[in-house]
Amino acid sequence: MVDTRQLGRQPGSMRTVNRIVTVPEAFETAMASVPKGQEIELDLRLEAVMEGVLVTGTAHGRLNAECSRCLDPLSEELEADFQELYRYAADEEESGGSDEDAGDEDEDYYLEGDLLDLGPVIRDAVVLALPLSPLCGPDCPGLCAECGVKLADAGPDHGHGDGVDPRWEALRSIAEDPGQQ
Template sequence: MLDTRALSRQPGSSKDKRLSVPAPEDFGVEMVGVPEGAAIELDLRFEAVLEGVLVTGTATVPLEGECARCLDPIASTFEARFQELFVYPDTRSGGHAGDDELQLEDDLVDLEPVLRDAVLLTLPLSPLCRDDCPGLCPDCGVRLADAGPDHHHETADPRWAALQGLAGGVAPAPPEGGRGDAGSSGSTDRREGKQEG
C-alpha cells in the first residue's frame, strides 16, 4: 500500500516516487516469471484529479524461466509501463465504481493488481533464449545448437513400417519354361506343320 495523503486531494498536485518492493508469489506465467521476493524497481508519478489519484509508472522486474524450444534456463530484465486511476470511494464516481475500477482505501493505493496486469499480460507465453534458437532434436533430444547443421537420423516413414516386414528382400520368381514369348512361338510352328501334312 502506498500513501497518497501528501497530495491533499488537490487536483493538479503531483508527486514522484521511486522505490523497490519484493515480488509477490506466483508472479509469472507457466515458463517465465519473477522469482518470489525479488526486487521490483518502481518509478511512479501520482497525480491528484477530481475523481481520485492517477498513477503512472514503470516497473523493472527480473525474470527467470526456461526456453520454450531448448529448455535452457533464461535470466533477463523486463520493463512494463502502466497507468491506472484509483477513485475516491466517497465521491460520486467512486460510489458507483464498477468491479473493474480500483478504489483508494484511506487514501492508500494497492499497486499489486495493477502490476500483475501490467507485467503478466505482456510476458511471452513461449520465451526463447534467443530468437533463432533451433530447439531440441525430436529423435534423440540433443540441443540442435550444439549438434550442428549435419545432425540427422535415418528414419523410415512410419506409414511404410508394416510393409517392410512383408517385402523383406523377396524378389519375384521368373516364369517356368524360359520366356513366355519363345514358348508360344514354338507351339505355333508345330500346329502349322500338322496342317501342311
C-alpha cells in the same frame, strides 16, 4: 501501499515516487516467472484528478524462464508499464450515479483513505509483460524431434537416416506410381 496525503485532493497536483518492493508471491506464466522474494523497482507518477489519483508507472525487474525451443534456463530484464485510476471512495449521499454505474464498480480501484494498494495492478502488468514463448536467442534451433539432443550442440551432420514418417508411406507410393489408383 503508497501514501497520497502529500499529493492532496487538488486536481493538477503531481508527485513522483521511486520505490523498491519485494514480490510477495511468484508472478508467473507457464514458461516464465518473477520468483517470490525478488525485488522490483517502481518508478511512479501520481497525479490528482477530479475522480481520484491517476498512477502511471514502470516496474523494472528480472525474470527467470526456460527457452521454449531448447529448454535452457535464462534470465533477462523485464520492464512493465502500467496506468490506473484509483477513485476516491464515494459516500452514498455524494454519489448521484444510477444503478447502471454499479456494474462498473467491480472493475475500478479505490483509495483506502489516503492509501492506494498497487499490488494487483503491478501483478497484472508484470504477468502481462512476461514472454509467452521465451527464447535464449532468435536463432535457437531447438531440440531434435527424434532423439531430443540440442541441435545447436549436435552439429550439421546430425541425422537419423531416411526417417520417413510411416503415416506418409501411402502417399509416397502414390507419388512413385501415379497411374495406380
